[in-house]
Amino acid sequence: MAAPVSTVGKPSAERLPLNTTSFQKKTRTKLISIPGTRPSVQNGQLLVSTGVTSLDYLLGGGLAVGTVLLVEEDRYDSYSRMILKYFLAEGVVCRHELFVASAQDNPDDILQELPAPILDDVAIHKPVEQPRLSCEPQDSLDAMKIAWRYQNLPKVQSALASSSRFGHYYDVSKTMEPEIRQAAKCHRFYLTEHPTQSPPTHSTMLESYSALLKSLQEVINSEGFDVAAPMSKSRNILRIGLPSLGSALWGDDLSCHDNPRNGHALATFFYGLRAMLRSSLAVAVVTVPSHLIQDRALMGNITRLCDNAIALESFKGSERETNPLYKDYHGLLHVRQVPHLNCLASKLPDHKDLAFKLKRKQFTIELCQPVSTIGCQKSKVKLLTVA
Amino acid sequence: MTNVLRTSKEQCLLTNVALNVRDSASCSGRHLLKSFINAALNREEDVHVLGFEVSEEELKGSPVQRLHFHNAYSDPLGWTDKPTFTVHQFCMEELARLLKQTSHPKPATLVIDSLSWILRHVSPPAVCATLHQLRKGGAVRAIVALLHGDMHQRGTVGSVCHLASSVITVAPGMKGGDAVAKITKRSKSGKVVQDEDIFTINNDLTVVIQSKHSQVGHKQADPEEQEMDPTAHLTFNLRLSNKEREAKEKLALPFVFSKEKKTALLHSSPGSGRILYEPDANDDYDQEDPDDDLDV
Numbered sequence: 001m002a003a004p005v006s007t008v009g010k011p012s013a014e015r016l017p018l019n020t021t022s023f024q025k026k027t028r029t030k031l032i033s034i035p036g037t038r039p040s041v042q043n044g045q046l047l048v049s050t051g052v053t054s055l056d057y058l059l060g061g062g063l064a065v066g067t068v069l070l071v072e073e074d075r076y077d078s079y080s081r082m083i084l085k086y087f088l089a090e091g092v093v094c095r096h097e098l099f100v101a102s103a104q105d106n107p108d109d110i111l112q113e114l115p116a117p118i119l120d121d122v123a124i125h126k127p128v129e130q131p132r133l134s135c136e137p138q139d140s141l142d143a144m145k146i147a148w149r150y151q152n153l154p155k156v157q158s159a160l161a162s163s164s165r166f167g168h169y170y171d172v173s174k175t176m177e178p179e180i181r182q183a184a185k186c187h188r189f190y191l192t193e194h195p196t197q198s199p200p201t202h203s204t205m206l207e208s209y210s211a212l213l214k215s216l217q218e219v220i221n222s223e224g225f226d227v228a229a230p231m232s233k234s235r236n237i238l239r240i241g242l243p244s245l246g247s248a249l250w251g252d253d254l255s256c257h258d259n260p261r262n263g264h265a266l267a268t269f270f271y272g273l274r275a276m277l278r279s280s281l282a283v284a285v286v287t288v289p290s291h292l293i294q295d296r297a298l299m300g301n302i303t304r305l306c307d308n309a310i311a312l313e314s315f316k317g318s319e320r321e322t323n324p325l326y327k328d329y330h331g332l333l334h335v336r337q338v339p340h341l342n343c344l345a346s347k348l349p350d351h352k353d354l355a356f357k358l359k360r361k362q363f364t365i366e367l368c369q370p371v372s373t374i375g376c377q378k379s380k381v382k383l384l385t386v387a
Numbered sequence: 388m389t390n391v392l393r394t395s396k397e398q399c400l401l402t403n404v405a406l407n408v409r410d411s412a413s414c415s416g417r418h419l420l421k422s423f424i425n426a427a428l429n430r431e432e433d434v435h436v437l438g439f440e441v442s443e444e445e446l447k448g449s450p451v452q453r454l455h456f457h458n459a460y461s462d463p464l465g466w467t468d469k470p471t472f473t474v475h476q477f478c479m480e481e482l483a484r485l486l487k488q489t490s491h492p493k494p495a496t497l498v499i500d501s502l503s504w505i506l507r508h509v510s511p512p513a514v515c516a517t518l519h520q521l522r523k524g525g526a527v528r529a530i531v532a533l534l535h536g537d538m539h540q541r542g543t544v545g546s547v548c549h550l551a552s553s554v555i556t557v558a559p560g561m562k563g564g565d566a567v568a569k570i571t572k573r574s575k576s577g578k579v580v581q582d583e584d585i586f587t588i589n590n591d592l593t594v595v596i597q598s599k600h601s602q603v604g605h606k607q608a609d610p611e612e613q614e615m616d617p618t619a620h621l622t623f624n625l626r627l628s629n630k631e632r633e634a635k636e637k638l639a640l641p642f643v644f645s646k647e648k649k650t651a652l653l654h655s656s657p658g659s660g661r662i663l664y665e666p667d668a669n670d671d672y673d674q675e676d677p678d679d680d681l682d683v
Contacts, residue, residue, distance in 0.1 A: 076573055076577075076579045078577040081577055104550075113576075192519075247515075248512045248515035248516075248546040249515055249516060249550075250512075251516070252512065253512050255542050255545070256512065256543045257542060258540050289549065291545065292541075292542050292546055292549065293542065294542050317579070317581055
């Protein structure tokens with residue numbers, strides 16, 4: 001048996017329990033290992049989990065650090081808000097720092113509604129039970145009738161060690177305990193606390209957006225999320241959640257008028273945001289009420305300026321609610337943009353008909369293929385079920 | 388039959404809620420608004436009405452003590468020297484001052500007739516900001532606003548309704564006096580409830596809900612799923628009776644050992660199954676020269 005290979009430059013991980021392998025990859029690269037992240041298998045980018053494992057799969061393993069995910073809201077902003085809460089809850093569980101900026105709801109209210117993580121998945125390994133000795137009560141033999149020779153063998157540990165777990169599951173019927181939530185550091189930006197003066201007419205960006213960008217810049221610089229900052233202390237990721245950006249409460253008339261007066265304010269904001277994120281260890285999830293924005297060209301601009309973009313379309317209130325094809329799902333998910341980071345072109349997703357369903361313990365995204373109904377027999381083909 | 392209209396009326400006056408009544412040219416929502424005002428007054432609450440579109444006499448026949456009508460009908464844009472209430476006064480400071488004038492201890496209900504008038508003269512983001520501040524401020528308990536949906540661009544209507552926690556859209560009904568109300572309620576947790584009711588308003592401004600609206604053309608009969616049950620029509624019997632099940636449990640399978648043998652095999656004592664071999668002279672176990680017996 002080969003001796004375990006020691007790693008170079010990697011901080012010592014926790015002592016691995018008995019049954020997992022003692023082989024460790026020998027790495028010569030100075031890859032910063034931050035809890036809750038992992039390098040992508042495709043291009044080596046550092047990825048974080050969005051909190052929804054199906055969405056991670058769709059985005060190619062996770063959200064790359066330094067990018068923006070744009071979520072186009074559904075009509076009543078229920079599922080897009082849920083995705084944002086998953087994202088923030090994942091940050092709390094991975095011990096990242098959070099930044100929440102909102103114009104409508106108080107950020108503290110948003111943070112109090114985070115779903116509770118299902119903790120037995122992230123539990124520390126229990127020590128392996130030793131094989132039972134011969135002075136055993138007889139009733140243990142009744143446990144297995146046919147495979148009784150394997151009775152005394154220890155149970156196979158199928159779960160991986162918790163340190164290598166990527167993505168967690170959440171129970172949306174419960175809210176996160178305050179102790180867990182307060183362990184994570186959180187920065188807030190509530191627009192009503194920042195009184196805006198009349199916007200200067202020469203700038204293309206609104207006061208509210210500039211104030212938000214300034215606040216973000218301060219946090220990134222002061223807390224050391226800048227990539228250029230010295231690597232002396234341990235690094236962490238900043239998770240930025242911006243619900244309902246572009247709504248009328250931000251002072252933007254993009255969602256009110258067909259020909260908005262300052263139509264490029266939001267696009268300028270995204271340009272600035274992405275530039276800021278590229279040079280920092282931060283990830284942003286932004287939700288935009290795109291169903292209110294009538295100018296599709298502007299919406300297209302905004303989509304291009306974000307790295308990842310998905311759109312949610314909920315069935316609530318539309319005629320699709322009664323459509324038997326969609327009865328198992330809560331809505332459709334459209335992928336508008338995939339990132340091409342450090343490459344010329346990216347692989348577009350093969351599947352265009354994706355539907356989502358919010359269950360209590362999981363937000364699943366599945367391939368929804370319309371099938372023909374022959375007589376009264378209905379068969380549904382789920383070609384790809386991503387957990 | 389859920390009287391959602393009635394409960395939404397009550398609900399909007401219980402919690403801090405913004406209610407939008409959205410009407411169109413084909414069906415006016417003002418009667419519904421009047422019935423809301425009436426219900427609030429019957430509940431002994433203070434009601435402030437910002438009346439832009441109709442005069443006080445038309446909205447409420449005789450003056451009632453708890454109803455404070457702010458006359459924005461005669462001079463909404465402030466063309467005369469002494470306007471009572473202008474559209475430019477629709478901002479947080481002015482409204483707070485207005486609401487503080489009454490000495491009622493409980494927070495009041497604010498009724499806006501109509502929001503469309505204000506939206507024509509004040510920019511939608513400012514109107515939304517004011518409504519949002521009013522809701523958060525605590526000066527009002529509930530806001531009921533009338534909005535003419537066909538007077539504005541879709542984005543404007545959408546933005547304003549997005550802020551509201553309940554939206555009632557009135558449309559003309561099938562029969563003459565009826566109207567159809569589509570109610571969308573959003574709770575704080577994000578749950579959305581939608582309902583449709585047919586209602587009429589009596590002369591004394593009470594709402595009578597007739598029945599749940601059923602659109603004949605739209606609804607499809609749910610196809611009854613007939614799952615093919617493979618065990619349904621077989622010529623042989625797949626089920627077990629109780630006696631048969633017991634006999635099945637008692638049957639000793641051929642390769643199943645008795646308990647004693649299982650224990651013996653599982654917990655074998657050391658040395659019970661070892662093979663001891665001693666190589667004799669014929670077994671040439673010489674590693675260095677394995678072919679020693681060859682005569683070469």
